[in-house]
Amino acid sequence: xxxxxxxxxxxxxxxLGGMIGGxxxxxxxxxxxxxxxxxxxxxxxxxxxxxxxxxxxxxxxxLIAANDGNxxxxxxxxxxxxxxxxxxxxxxxWTLLLGYIGSMAMYAFAFAEFVISFPMVPExxxxxxxxxxxxxxxxxxxxxxxxLGARATGTVETVLVxxxxxxxxxxxxxxxxxxxxxxxxAVDLGASTLTSFSPVMAAAVSFVAFQGWQLLFYDQESIENxxxxxxxxxxxxxATAVVVYVLVVVATSDLAPQALRTRPHTALVxxxxxxxxxxxxxxxxxxxxxxSALLSTGSAINATLFSTGYFAKGMLSSDxxxxxxxxxxxxxxxxxxxxxxxxxxxxxxxVGSLSAITSFASLSFIVVFGAMSLLAxxxxxxxxxxxxxxxxxxxxxxxxxxxxxxxxxxxxxxxFYAVLGIAVATFLVETLYFERDVIRAEIxxxx
Numbered sequence: 001x002x003x004x005x006x007x008x009x010x011x012x013x014x015x016l017g018g019m020i021g022g023x024x025x026x027x028x029x030x031x032x033x034x035x036x037x038x039x040x041x042x043x044x045x046x047x048x049x050x051x052x053x054x055x056x057x058x059x060x061x062x063l064i065a066a067n068d069g070n071x072x073x074x075x076x077x078x079x080x081x082x083x084x085x086x087x088x089x090x091x092x093x094w095t096l097l098l099g100y101i102g103s104m105a106m107y108a109f110a111f112a113e114f115v116i117s118f119p120m121v122p123e124x125x126x127x128x129x130x131x132x133x134x135x136x137x138x139x140x141x142x143x144x145x146x147x148l149g150a151r152a153t154g155t156v157e158t159v160l161v162x163x164x165x166x167x168x169x170x171x172x173x174x175x176x177x178x179x180x181x182x183x184x185x186a187v188d189l190g191a192s193t194l195t196s197f198s199p200v201m202a203a204a205v206s207f208v209a210f211q212g213w214q215l216l217f218y219d220q221e222s223i224e225n226x227x228x229x230x231x232x233x234x235x236x237x238x239a240t241a242v243v244v245y246v247l248v249v250v251a252t253s254d255l256a257p258q259a260l261r262t263r264p265h266t267a268l269v270x271x272x273x274x275x276x277x278x279x280x281x282x283x284x285x286x287x288x289x290x291x292s293a294l295l296s297t298g299s300a301i302n303a304t305l306f307s308t309g310y311f312a313k314g315m316l317s318s319d320x321x322x323x324x325x326x327x328x329x330x331x332x333x334x335x336x337x338x339x340x341x342x343x344x345x346x347x348x349x350x351v352g353s354l355s356a357i358t359s360f361a362s363l364s365f366i367v368v369f370g371a372m373s374l375l376a377x378x379x380x381x382x383x384x385x386x387x388x389x390x391x392x393x394x395x396x397x398x399x400x401x402x403x404x405x406x407x408x409x410x411x412x413x414x415x416f417y418a419v420l421g422i423a424v425a426t427f428l429v430e431t432l433y434f435e436r437d438v439i440r441a442e443i444x445x446x447x
Contacts, residue, residue: 005222005223005224006222006223006224007223007224007229008229008232008233009158010158010223011216011223011229011230011233012161012233012236012237012240013158013160013161013162013299013303014212014215014216014233014303014306014307015212015213015215015216015233015234015236015237015238015303016161016165016212016236016237016240016241017160017161017212017299017300017302017303019209019210019211019212019213019237019238019241019300020161020164020165020168020209020212020241020244020245020296020299020300024168024209024244024245024248024268024296025110025114025268025293025296025297027205027206027208027209028248028249028252028267028268029267030205031043031202031205031206032202032249032252032253034198034201034202034205034407035190035193035198035199035201035202036190036193036198036253037188037189037190037193037253037254038189038190038191038193038194038198038199038202039190039199039202039206039249039253040189040190040245040246040249040250040253041190041194041199041203042199042200042202042203042205042206043203043206043209043242043245043246043249044242044246045199045200045203046203046204046206046207046209046210046400047210047238047241047242047245048392048396049203049207049210049369049392049393049396049397049400050207050210050213050238050369051235051238052373052389052390052392052393052396053214053369053370053372053373053393053397054213054214054234054235054238055376055389055390055393056372056373056375056376056377056389056390056393057074057078057214057217057234057372057376058230058231058234059376059379059382059384059385059390060078060082060372060375060376060379061073061078061217061227061230062227062384063379063382063384063385064077064078064081065227067081073217073220073314074214074217074218074311074314075092075093075096075214075217075368075371075372076089076090076092076093076096076314076315076318076320077089077314077318078372078375079092079371079375080318082375082378082379083375086320086434087434087435089318089320090315090320090430090433090434091427091430091431091434092368092371093311093315093320093321094320094426094429094430094433095364095367095368095426095430096311096364096365096368097308097311097312097315098360098361098364098426099211099360099361099364099365100304100307100308100311100361101308101341101344101345101348102348102360102361103208103211103300103304103361104139104300104301104304104305104308104345104349105135105345105348105349106349106361107297107298107300107301107304108135108136108138108139108297108301108345108346108349109131109135109349110293110297111134111135111138111293111294111297111298111301112130112131112132112133112134112135112138113131114290114293114294114297115130115134115294116130116131116134117269117290118287118290132349132350135346135349135350136346136349136350138298138301139301139305139342139345139346139349140342140346142298142301142302142305142342143305143338143339143342145302146302146305146306146309146333146338147335147338160295160298160299160302161299163292163295164292164295164296164299165240165244167288167289167291167292167295168244168247168248168292168296169243169244169247171247171248171251171268171271171272171289171292172244172246172247172248172250172251173247174251175247175248175250175251175252175254175255175271176247176250176251176254178251178255178274179250179251179254179255187250187254188253188254189250190253200399200403201403201406201407203400204366204399204400204401204403204404204407205362205403205404205407207362207365207366207400207404208361208362208365209241209245210238210241211361211362211365211369212237212300212303212304213233213234213237213238214369215303215304215306215307215308215311216230216233216234216307217230218307218308218310218311218314221310222310222332248268251271252267252268252271255270255271255274256268256270256271256274268289268293269286269289269290269293270286271289272285272286272288272289273285273286305338305341305342305345308341309333309337309338309341310333312325312326312333312337312341313326313328313330313333313334313337316328316334316337325337325340326340359404359408359412359415359418359419360419360422360423362404363401363404363405363419363423366397366400366401366404367397367401369393369397370393370394370396370397370398370400370401371397372393373390373391373392373393373394373397374390374394375390376390376393377390377391377394
């Protein structure tokens, strides 16, 4: 892969591309079922906690850069630098890597669902269902794009993000305007629900919609002047995502409440048909929003794969992944690493239902974001860190973790046990790898 650098526009696109693609098309229906018309407040609350975590990441990154005289790092680097515990750092890295793979598999699954939702596209070819084929093909296409280099990836990401944000903002403003213009006005902000605990529960479930911005910390070698541009890109991306989410949620919950309950992945299509139908273009409205869904999920795959490659390279450089996965000394991301990540993602997305792995990914992001906020809080005596923001991030993430587990246990019992199984299996594999020398030394004694 090439060594071209990315500017502020591409950095914002990478961060935003990793958020909006998953938030709107993957969790909107689930979150709305919890908090109804007050869902906009859930996304707003989740955005606040994410922004506090973003502040923590930025400050930790700057502290490391100031101490070492080099560009900082991400979650793994932060833990190694401030705790000195390589095993915990490696286990966090492996957990995040699995979370990113699960997220990409979810995006590819949704991408294929929207492809086959078009009337002219069949659901199967012969006896083979088309959905897994399209999902794997999407992963393969973006793996090929990432192998071309950083500049090609960043340019395509900018185009994809600009297209989907334009469509979603137009849809949101049009939907809200349409709802206000009806007689009587159809706008419902869920005022009666705002005082209940439902929006907080929904915020926990929706937190995965804000996991894309931290990918920038793994791209620092490909970003021009990263210590200056990454904080700006994160602030712009999170603020933009919150605005887009609120607009789209209000419009969709007002115009397609039934679709959100029965067809959550395509509820936006129904709402777009309602708006465009007033001028006789219901079909065109549905097509445009469906194409936007393809742009959103496609850019989410692209952004996450691009940044996960750099994340894996950093772990290789730190000796936290086996050398056979890639050459850490290669320019850019080692092609073998990109191919391996793409292959594992393709395998996950071809299986079918990804609810368990997606829920595990959500929980892993909550844990890591909360841990980084707590880590920043422990450094509050440093002049540049204001304790209140890391404190909000840590407490908010802890609350979200408990609430998401509670939601899974009460509403999705099978997924709850599946997530526990994945978590235990991941922990055991990580322990066997990072404590392999200790285990070898103990085996003779055990005999």
